[in-house]
Amino acid sequence: MFSVFGRWYRRKFSDPDAAMLLILILLTTAVLLLWGELIMPVLVAAVIAYLLDWPVCRLVNVGLGRTIACGIVMVGFITITILTLVGLVPIISKQSVNLIQETPLIWQKAQEWILTLPDKYPDYVQVSQIHQMMEGINEKLVEVGETLISASFSNIANLAALLVYVILVPLMVFFMLKDKLFFLDGISRLLPKERRLITQVGHEMNSQIANYIRGKVIEIIIVGVVSCVTFVLMDLRYAILLGVLVGFSVLIPYIGAAVVTIPVAVVAMFQWGISPEFWYLMIAYGIIQALDGNLLVPLLFSEAVSLHPLYIIVAVLVFGGLWGFWGVFFAIPLATLVKAVVTAWSSNPVVIPEEAK
Structure with a gap:
C-alpha cells in the first residue's frame, strides 16, 4: 500500500512546479480557514x-x-x-415586515386546509x-x-x-x-520561481472567473427584473420582494430555483387559493425559470464552466458551508479551480527513473 502511494506521489509531485502548486493551495486554504472572517x-x-x-x-x-x-x-x-x-x-423592508406579520394568518389558513384532509381522504390520512x-x-x-x-x-x-x-x-x-x-x-515577487503550473492554472481561471462573475451579475439583474415586472403585472402581493428573491436564487444552481418556488407558491395560494390566477402565475414563473436555464445561461456562460451538475451541487454544499454567502457565490469558480488544478497535475506526468520505482 505504501509503495503504491509512494509511486503515485513521485509521479504527481516530484516535479517542483507541481509541488509548488500544491503548497500554494494548502497555504491559501489555511489562510482562508483561519483568518477568512478577518480579511473578508x-x-x-x-x-x-x-x-x-x-x-x-x-x-x-x-x-x-x-x-x-x-x-x-x-x-x-x-x-x-x-x-x-x-x-x-425601503420597498423590500416594508414588504418583508408585512409578510412576517401575515405569516401567522397564512399558517392558520394552511392548518384549516390540512384539517380537511382526513375527511377528504379517510383511508390515507388520520386525524x-x-x-x-x-x-x-x-x-x-x-x-x-x-x-x-x-x-x-x-x-x-x-x-x-x-x-x-x-x-x-x-x-x-x-x-x-x-x-x-x-x-x-508584488504578488509575482512572492510566488516561487517554479510556477509553471501556477501560471497555467492562473491563466485558465482568469478568463473563466471573469466571465462567470460578470455573467452571474447580469443573470441576477435580468431574472430579478423580469420576475418583478411579471409579479407586479399579475398583481401578486410582495411582488418586489419575491422578484428579488427569484433573482438571487440563480446564485445557487438547481437548488435556488427549487427553494424560492416555495414562498412564491405559498403567497400566491394565500392570495388566490387554488384558482386560475394561481396557475397562471405558476406557469409564468415556470416559463421564467425555463428561459433562464435553457436560453439565458447558455448565452451568458457558453461553455466557460463545463461542470457536471453533481459537481456543482457538491461545490455549493461544501463551499457554502465553509464561507456562507460568498462560498455559495463562488462555488462554481472554486469548483472550476479544483478541476483546473486536477487537469494540470494529470496533464503533466513525470517520468520516474527505474531505480526510484
Whole structure:
C-alpha cells in the first residue's frame, strides 16, 4: 500500500512546479480557514475590483489616464449602488415586515386546509397524524422565530462591521484598480520561481472567473427584473420582494430555483387559493425559470464552466458551508479551480527513473 502511494506521489509531485502548486493551495486554504472572517473586507474589495477592472481598461484604451478612469468608474459604481439601495431597500423592508406579520394568518389558513384532509381522504390520512405533524411544525416555527429575533440583535451589534464595508471597501477598491500593476508585481515577487503550473492554472481561471462573475451579475439583474415586472403585472402581493428573491436564487444552481418556488407558491395560494390566477402565475414563473436555464445561461456562460451538475451541487454544499454567502457565490469558480488544478497535475506526468520505482 505504501509503495503504491509512494509511486503515485513521485509521479504527481516530484516535479517542483507541481509541488509548488500544491503548497500554494494548502497555504491559501489555511489562510482562508483561519483568518477568512478577518480579511473578508479585503476579499470583497478584491472581487469588486476584479469586476470593475473591465470598464476601467476600456476607458484607458480610449485614452484616459488610469487614475481618472478609476475615479469615473468608482463614481458610477457608487451612484448605481446608492440609487439601487434607496429604491429597493425601503420597498423590500416594508414588504418583508408585512409578510412576517401575515405569516401567522397564512399558517392558520394552511392548518384549516390540512384539517380537511382526513375527511377528504379517510383511508390515507388520520386525524392523529395531522395533529402530530402540526405540533412538530409549530415547535419548529417557534425555534425559527427565536433564531430570527437573536439574529436581529446580533445584526445591530454588527453595525461597526457594516461601517467598515461602507467606508473602507470602496477605498480599497479604488486603490486596487489604480495600482493594479503594482499589486500584481508584488504578488509575482512572492510566488516561487517554479510556477509553471501556477501560471497555467492562473491563466485558465482568469478568463473563466471573469466571465462567470460578470455573467452571474447580469443573470441576477435580468431574472430579478423580469420576475418583478411579471409579479407586479399579475398583481401578486410582495411582488418586489419575491422578484428579488427569484433573482438571487440563480446564485445557487438547481437548488435556488427549487427553494424560492416555495414562498412564491405559498403567497400566491394565500392570495388566490387554488384558482386560475394561481396557475397562471405558476406557469409564468415556470416559463421564467425555463428561459433562464435553457436560453439565458447558455448565452451568458457558453461553455466557460463545463461542470457536471453533481459537481456543482457538491461545490455549493461544501463551499457554502465553509464561507456562507460568498462560498455559495463562488462555488462554481472554486469548483472550476479544483478541476483546473486536477487537469494540470494529470496533464503533466513525470517520468520516474527505474531505480526510484
